[in-house]
Amino acid sequence: MPEREALPPPDSEAKDFGSVTFIITQSCCNDASCVAVCPVDCIHPAPDDPDFATAEMLYINPDECIDCGACVPACPVSAIHADSELPGHLSDYVQINADYFTWVGDIPFPAVPPPAGPKVQDQAAPLRVAVVGSGPSGWFVTEELAATRRADVEITVIDRLATPHGLVRHGVAPDHLGTKDASLMFDTIARHKSTTLRLNVDVGRDVTHDDLLDHHHAVVYATGAPVGRTLGIPGEDVPGSYSSAEFVTWYNGEPDHVDLAPALDHERAVIIGNGNVALDMARLLLLTPDHLHASSDMAPYAIEGLRESAIQEVVLVGRRGPEHAAFTTPELLALVNNPDIDVIVDPAELTSLAEIADGERTAGTYAASQKVALLKRAAAMAPTGAIKRLVLRFGLTPQEVVGEERATGIVLARTGDPADLETIEAGLVLRATGYRSTAVEGVPFDEKSGRFANDGGRVIDPASGELVARVYTTGWAKRGPSGVIGTNRTCAAETVTALIDDYYEGLLPEPGGDKKSFDSLLTERGVVIVDLAAWKRLDSHEKAEGKAVGRPRLKITDREEQIRIGAERSVV
Numbered sequence: 001m002p003e004r005e006a007l008p009p010p011d012s013e014a015k016d017f018g019s020v021t022f023i024i025t026q027s028c029c030n031d032a033s034c035v036a037v038c039p040v041d042c043i044h045p046a047p048d049d050p051d052f053a054t055a056e057m058l059y060i061n062p063d064e065c066i067d068c069g070a071c072v073p074a075c076p077v078s079a080i081h082a083d084s085e086l087p088g089h090l091s092d093y094v095q096i097n098a099d100y101f102t103w104v105g106d107i108p109f110p111a112v113p114p115p116a117g118p119k120v121q122d123q124a125a126p127l128r129v130a131v132v133g134s135g136p137s138g139w140f141v142t143e144e145l146a147a148t149r150r151a152d153v154e155i156t157v158i159d160r161l162a163t164p165h166g167l168v169r170h171g172v173a174p175d176h177l178g179t180k181d182a183s184l185m186f187d188t189i190a191r192h193k194s195t196t197l198r199l200n201v202d203v204g205r206d207v208t209h210d211d212l213l214d215h216h217h218a219v220v221y222a223t224g225a226p227v228g229r230t231l232g233i234p235g236e237d238v239p240g241s242y243s244s245a246e247f248v249t250w251y252n253g254e255p256d257h258v259d260l261a262p263a264l265d266h267e268r269a270v271i272i273g274n275g276n277v278a279l280d281m282a283r284l285l286l287l288t289p290d291h292l293h294a295s296s297d298m299a300p301y302a303i304e305g306l307r308e309s310a311i312q313e314v315v316l317v318g319r320r321g322p323e324h325a326a327f328t329t330p331e332l333l334a335l336v337n338n339p340d341i342d343v344i345v346d347p348a349e350l351t352s353l354a355e356i357a358d359g360e361r362t363a364g365t366y367a368a369s370q371k372v373a374l375l376k377r378a379a380a381m382a383p384t385g386a387i388k389r390l391v392l393r394f395g396l397t398p399q400e401v402v403g404e405e406r407a408t409g410i411v412l413a414r415t416g417d418p419a420d421l422e423t424i425e426a427g428l429v430l431r432a433t434g435y436r437s438t439a440v441e442g443v444p445f446d447e448k449s450g451r452f453a454n455d456g457g458r459v460i461d462p463a464s465g466e467l468v469a470r471v472y473t474t475g476w477a478k479r480g481p482s483g484v485i486g487t488n489r490t491c492a493a494e495t496v497t498a499l500i501d502d503y504y505e506g507l508l509p510e511p512g513g514d515k516k517s518f519d520s521l522l523t524e525r526g527v528v529i530v531d532l533a534a535w536k537r538l539d540s541h542e543k544a545e546g547k548a549v550g551r552p553r554l555k556i557t558d559r560e561e562q563i564r565i566g567a568e569r570s571v572v
């Protein structure tokens with residue numbers, strides 16, 4: 001990682017916990033903020049440990065924790081609790097944290113090298129960078145740029161929506177409020193003196209890629225992956241069959257997806273894919289609307305839609321065996337522990353699950369061992385008779401979504417045996433099979449992989465293999481739709497190192513325009529700029545309206561209304 005100065009901590013206060021041990025729980029985002037502040041290096045895997053990049057979550061060693069509590073305010077997603085204050089539904093995490101260190105045994109964790117000294121070099125004017133996208137990857141790259149000691153930097157963070165935080169607002173499940181606390185950290189980054197937030201600016205419609213280069217030394221595309229992958233099977237476009245990109249943004253109130261109106265009038269829904277997005281959608285279809293009202297920031301119209309829902313059963317379909325299930329253990333554990341939902345697993349579909357031998361105990365196999373144990377536990381549980389059911393199926397490949405006017409079911413084949421067919425009746429068929437990024441006019445894009453081809457964050461033209469001058473990428477637009485929020489921090493560090501190296505190599509010439517002329521261009525084009533003050537005004541409004549009705553936030557989902565509320569006291 002490049003050398004960086006610490007930004008102020010998020011808006012939370014340190015507490016005196018007395019003598020306790022701390023536990024990392026379900027909403028861990030792996031950004032390793034806790035590792036950086038731990039005085040005794042008891043949180044692993046750390047960024048320099050083996051398997052950090054693929055870890056499901058981080059763990060605190062109870063034998064080494066000195067109970068100082070420094071990690072608690074550092075966590076951007078409220079995942080760390082004192083054992084004395086651990087909510088009951090998270091009690092499994094005491095064992096899960098401790099077991100990690102038993103599992104890895106004597107594997108030595110490498111010492112983290114101390115950061116190198118400051119290296120600012122001569123600059124005629126600040127390095128100006130446009131970051132396109134204000135989701136987690138955009139904010140982590142902005143944080144790295146703002147905190148670097150290698151250069152004075154001015155950053156313009158641009159988003160096409162009138163609200164910031166991308167996936168945290170419109171992708172993270174609305175009942176994962178701890179994870180959504182990451183937006184507090186992002187607001188802190190936005191307040192940094194070198195950062196200017198420009199929302200409601202569509203690159204491609206309001207400004208071109210060349211406009212950005214006219215006013216900045218470099219552009220970083222942190223545009224995520226907003227489009228659902230298709231399966232290429234008959235019927236997948238019929239009403240009632242949607243991608244997670246459509247369904248998740250619907251219940252999260254993204255203004256462009258409020259009109260989806262999914263059919264919820266059949267007792268069963270089928271979800272293709274078994275990653276964490278599939279589990280998010282299943283859980284939200286099965287939880288009660290009253291619970292969602294009080295404990296989520298789900299769009300109000302979506303909660304009303306779910307009040308009318310007839311769905312009693314969600315079937316999650318994996319095309320491979322259970323050993324390849326893409327969900328993480330904490331997400332399935334939350335469902336297995338939910339007394340209102342029966343998780344049903346057929347033991348006959350678990351035969352390919354093998355215990356991990358003692359000789360294979362590595363940091364990387366801990367999560368796999370947890371998943372094996374949890375799936376076996378679920379298969380052994382007798383149904384409680386709960387009204388709602390989550391059925392996990394494995395080894396089935398989708399063939400066709402059936403239904404003329406709307407989806408009425410799905411045909412599946414046993415993977416590897418196309419003649420072994422099974423039809424499941426359902427009124428809603430959702431695909432949680434991954435995402436694609438979208439191209440930006442004037443920037444080479446790799447249609448095959450659905451992201452920007454790149455070398456460590458430097459964008460490459462996939463046709464010629466040449467680097468594209470002054471263009472960088474980070475997050476899902478760079479590496480594809482994988483990892484959790486904190487994964488974007490190391491990804492961003494790599495991109496920023498490349499960008500600043502190129503700057504000192506003389507590869508980023510001075511732009512003609514500056515911050516003022518960029519704003520003038522936006523105004524000339526008739527763009528209504530939504531800035532940080534406007535966002536904070538809308539944010540406070542939504543929280544206040546939510547509090548009045550017993551909700552954490554009442555989302556405004558109409559773009560014009562968002563802009564109007566934000567403009568009431570905006571400084572622009």
Ligand code: NAP
Binds near residue numbers: 273435483
């Ligand atoms: P994912 O984890 O990559 O899962 C995609 C699923 O779709 C897999 O089960 C995959 O099966 C299946 N699939 C892909 N193509 C298919 C096809 N043609 N036919 C049938 N099945 C197909 O993706 P995701 O669930 O969208 O999640 C994206 C990332 O966000 C992940 O890293 C995830 O952990 C993260 N996330 C985390 C949280 C959380 O921490 N709470 C919440 C949401 C998302 P194969 O494995 O066989 O390819």
